[in-house]
Amino acid sequence: DSTKTVGESVDYKITGIDPGAGIMEATEKVLTEYDLTDWDLTTGSSAAMTASLKKAYDKEQPIVVTGWTPHWKFAKYDLKYLEDPKGVYGGEEQIRTIGRIGLAEDLPEAHQILSKFNWTEEDMGEIMVAIQEGEKEDAAAQKWVEANEEKVAVWTEGVEKVDGDKIKLAYVAWDSEIASHNVMKIVLEDMGYKVTLTQVEAGPLWTAVADGSADASLAAWMPLTHKTYADKFEGKFEELGINMEGVKVGLVVPQYMDIDSIEDLKK
């Protein structure tokens, strides 16, 4: 119905994800800063958000979701980010690896591998798309590792194998993090570790690394997305390095919607 405003057409609703995600905090800020007083951000999960997106997209209906790159949804659907002239979502973000204090002394080989871990959006995309098309998470990661021996060799170069040392990695069920943690599990297992992956929400993830109940995570989106967590736990974790450059978060809509900027949501 072309007489409706954008807000009316989507019931003044932005489809969000899990409440602890940094993008949720940023989106609440967007509602305030852009004066979108009639709008609500719904909470759910990454999987529920993509299900809603698929449902709307298949019928060419309007929808506004919290989105991020890398994500398979951009390969599957024709989507666009809404411009964010106020810069609430920051600019180019990075995904960083964080470890608990003492990791370097206790698990030095893993500390080295985690510190060297670095890959690209394309690498991660291959795994995300495979999983989305029905492949099991661990099988998709295993295939990628087997097909990318040279890349993995760079992360493990000069590192000695261990004999069954235990390591625990914490992650959130975001598609990007499912891919990265499943890859790292295999890489560390091939180096002799017994790896446990624990899936938690973002707040408990940061808490676990800070209190040492998890050894590391590849899921720290910085400098802005997880700034609240990084500030809260300052001094209680170690930054091990950037594992991916040029990632992004924001509001995402189908290309067929006739809006370009967050400001257009006011109309």
Ligand code: PBE
């Ligand atoms: N995300 C995906 C996360 C980081 C990775 C953008 C949903 C977040 O908002 O915290």
